[in-house]
Amino acid sequence: MSDNSLLDQNTHFFGDVCKNFDYAAKFTKHDAGLLDQIRSCNSVYRFRFPIRRGNGFEVIDAWRVEHSHHQSPTKGGIRYSEFVNEDEVMALAALMTYKCAIVNVPFGGAKGGIRINPKSYSVQELENITRRYTVELIKKNFIGPSIDVPAPDYGTGEREMSWIADTYATMNPGQLDAMGAVTGKPIALHGIQGRREATGRGVAIAIRECVSVAEDMQKLGLPTGISGKRIIVQGLGNVGFYTAKFLQEYGGIIVGICEFEGAIYNADGLDVEAVYQHRKATGSILGYAGAKQEFKNSGEGLEQPCDILVPAALENQITAENADRIQAKIIAEGANGPTTPEAEAIFYAKGGIIIPDMYANAGGVTVSYFEWLKNLSHVAFGRINRRFEENNNLNLVNMVEGITGISLTPAQRATIVKGSSELELVNSGLEDTMIRSYHEIRETYKLEKIDTLRTAAFVGAINKIAVSYQNLGVWP
Structure with a gap:
């Protein structure tokens, strides 16, 4: 099969997003023109540029899509x-718009893509590609702290974001807020504590909130709480690893892990960190000593017995072809678009619950928002008030001990007196965002008598974006 035919197979993702949007729009009362504006991608920039490889050149295809400008900057x-x-880039940009609205982050949605396999290029070549991509965005005014703020996604990370930040700052000498033009940067380049694990932590919190609702768990025949829940995670990258790690810390049992090379399963549980280290050493999760079953076909791993399935890899992993074989009762979408609309209908007909991607994986953009705020304010969270908090807490402890005559142990004193670090404040803000947003979605789901959480999330997002356009004076 040619590369072009492989690409042609995946040209309906944006259409799937629009189908979900159109269905949810029926539960709103907004003008058809306004709904069309919200649905549509405002700006689609496709471009090509050459890079030198060996003694010749290679032409690279790239995109940047800004879906909605109801808030500035756009983000993705x-x-x-x-x-x-x-x-795909258009679909992901649209999802970013709705995702930001769902978790009340004041950005419009955007997304970028470069058609390369990063494993096929040297570090120097990847740097050249990234910097040239950034220059092309600068030329067309598609990047800037108040215009459009990129972040990491599949195939990119802190290294690429540092190249983007440096290129943008070099091309904009004297711009005070230049580091705010991109998020997901290394800490040394004005990144923020907790960004790397933010998406996975957010997915874990989303699942924890879902299983805390007794009414919903009763319908599924499950007890409340994460403790003891059997969980399969697809993907051991940044999102999947941290999702599994935090769910394990919450008391969940990771019974299965799937990767592109295959899947492993153990009904008694897998040690996530040990599996990660095994893959790091061998290049594969297969052969891990703690697995009782192995599957060369990764898709088989999704179909094993569990309570919760977390697809945290790529889109279109659960389809009409395999949905009926999924044994989980809850699907938590760590990836963007892992469940097709046809598969979702089959899964809901079986009585399951899907925690939608637009909400479940919003932890990354939430903490990116915190990083952007940090870059604009030019001060780390906790730096100004941490010592003040500690002194206040110390005075309070001393006063209570003096009045009661009770002396705290050094460990107790240290716990009470301690001021908040940047990481603690970031994690607190992320947790509050995910908890509030889940119950906001569920309230819409219950009050409007909507059939799925995804539709309820869309309805909430549409209503918020519509208000933004009305406040801009675009619509009456």
Whole structure:
């Protein structure tokens, strides 16, 4: 099969997003023109540029899509994949718009993509590609702290974001807020504590909130709480690893892990950190000593017995072909678009619950928002008030001990007196965002008598974006 035919197979992602949007729009009362504005991608920039490879040149295909300008700046990651295409970038940009609205982050949605397999290029070549991509965005005014703020996505990370930040700052000498033009940067380049694990932590919190609702768990025949829940995670990258790690810390049992090379399963549980280290050493999760079953076909791993399935890899992993074989009762979408509309209908007909991607994986953009705020304020969270908090707490402890005559142990005193660090404040803000947003979605789901959480999330997002346009004076 040619590369082009592989690409042609995945040209309906944006259409799927629009179908979900159109269905949810029926539960609103907004003008048809306004709904069309919200649905549509405002700006689609496709471009090509050459890079030198060996003694010749290679032409690179790239995109940046700004879906909605109801809030500024727009925000969204940059994906490096040999299968990235315009339809996918448009769909991911649209999802970013709705995602930001759902978790009340004041950004419009955007997304970028470069059609390469990063494993096929040297570090120097990747740097050249990233910097040239950034220059092309600068030339067309598609990047800036008040215009459009990229972030990491599939195939990119802190290294690529540092190249983008440096290129933008070099091309904009004297701009005070230049580091706010991109998020997901290393800490040394004005990044923020907790960003790397933010998406996975957010997915874990979303699942924890879902299983805390007794009414919903009763319908599924499950007890409340994470403790003891059997969980399969697809993907051991940044999102999947941290999701599994935090769910394990919450008391969940990770019974299965799936990767592109295959899947492993143990009904008694897998040690996530040990599996990660095994893959790091051998290049594969297969052969891990703690697994009782192995599957060369990764898709088989999704179909094993569990309570919760977390697809945290790529889109279109649960389809009409395999949905009926999924044994989980809850699907938590760590990836963007892992469940097709046809598969979702089959899964809901079986009585399951899907925690939608637009909400479940919003932890990354939430903490990116915190990083952007940090860059604009030019001060780390906790730096100004941490010592003040500690002194106040110390005075309070001394006063209570003096009045009661009770002396605290050094460990107790240290716990009470301690001021908040940047990481603690970031994690607190993320947790509060995810908890509030889940119950906001569920309230819409119950009050409007909507059939799925995804539709309820869309309805909430549409209503918020519509208000923004009305406040801009675009619509009466």
